[in-house]
């Protein structure tokens with residue numbers, strides 16, 4: 001008996017003294033039944049503002065339950081790097097929102113941006129890289145320049161048909177120009193602005209871009225789905241009209257003329273050739289990849305619209321861009337991409353717009369049990385990267401609330417971007433379209449301001465931390481200027 005007691009006491013001493021591995025979850029607000037902490041996000045204009053406010057209470061990494069989904073929000077650059085770079089492979093998933101499935105033929109893994117990480121995604125990214133991230137010295141860069149400048153000339157022709165000096169609904173025209181830049185560059189095809197089917201798909205792409213940039217309660221409370229059935233049907237319908245158009249007006253022609261013996265003439269040919277060579281790619285992958293990239297034009301068009309709100313609000317910024325473009329072109333030609341290094345203020349205005357619009361990074365999801373800053377993160381946890389804080393936090397910028405493109409220009413007049421400024425994210429899932437965005441938006445902004453003074457009689461409001469403006473938005477007034 002005594003031996004047994006001694007053994008038990010020794011076991012107890014060993015057990016209590018043994019170092020224990022305790023699973024620490026990051027602190028955070030206590031969830032309410034059913035809705036979790038969704039109500040806390042509703043108290044701010046944007047969820048990202050709510051995240052910043054909550055980080056002041058719970059710290060730079062905190063847990064939050066949205067509906068019944070466990071989430072972690074990461075609020076400083078060091079920890080954001082841990083998620084996106086050091087542990088990028090462990091956070092390569094995406095949320096399973098019903099809306100995402102509806103947009104991509106019932107399976108969000110058809111989409112490049114909304115799929116989980118996979119070897120297929122690696123292949124799809126690598127096919128796209130040469131076209132979507134053209135190097136300065138490449139043939140593709142020359143192509144982007146040519147396509148961009150030609151499409152913007154057509155835009156100028158269309159603008160001249162509008163009543164000058166009066167408010168004009170200009171977004172559809174800018175989007176049509178962007179759409180033609182993308183279809184011409186990626187598919188060697190462009191469309192007349194009056195083509196009704198083209199107008200329709202440009203509109204639907206824009207509706208989808210707006211849609212993807214919104215948050216809905218149903219994303220976290222799927223039992224609300226019956227109340228959203230009409231909305232979900234609308235999303236599926238937009239996507240299927242777009243898909244049919246791409247198939248009939250672009251892919252079918254390319255298939256008929258495809259010659260495997262010659263190098264691909266564009267991105268569509270490259271995708272079709274890949275389909276013939278790679279047993280892991282199927283027909284669906286090709287259609288959805290092309291659709292994803294063509295859809296990128298809405299992002300460019302919306303960025304231009306947001307930039308124009310700044311132009312309207314700060315006329316002195318417009319004047320500086322005009323001075324830059326006039327001095328580079330001497331009024332004898334249109335600006336182009338090879339003028340970029342001589343037009344830092346124009347480029348800096350686009351960066352400053354991206355900073356102040358604080359484009360949110362699509363949520364990531366942990367694909368395995370892992371940690372952030374030592375806190376346990378279970379597989380399936382959704383991770384929000386709060387780049388709103390990186391873009392407007394007082395720790396990162398001087399006078400962050402000021403719209404000041406100068407902050408991106410160094411003393412020697414070149415563009416400088418601090419490493420914490422990641423509007424296109426970083427790591428494995430970084431934006432593939434970022435170079436196209438920079439090129440096309442530069443050409444449009446520089447050319448529009450070369451030819452027009454732009455103002456507005458409408459209230460040009462944009463939502464904080466949102467790159468999208470509503471499909472039906474403010475009108476702008478274009479007044480032709482004397483080109484110097």
Ligand code: HEM
Nearest residue numbers: 112113296299303359361362424425429430431432433437
């Ligand atoms: C204003 C314009 C744009 C902004 C601010 C932007 C920003 C972003 C951001 C923040 C991400 C998420 C990265 C992550 O999850 O870590 C992303 C992903 C992506 N973007 Fe963009 N983007 C823009 C335009 C474009 C365009 C024009 C294209 C196509 C030509 C494009 C293609 C993609 C793709 C395919 C992904 C998904 C990458 C992946 O998940 O592997 N983006 N973008």
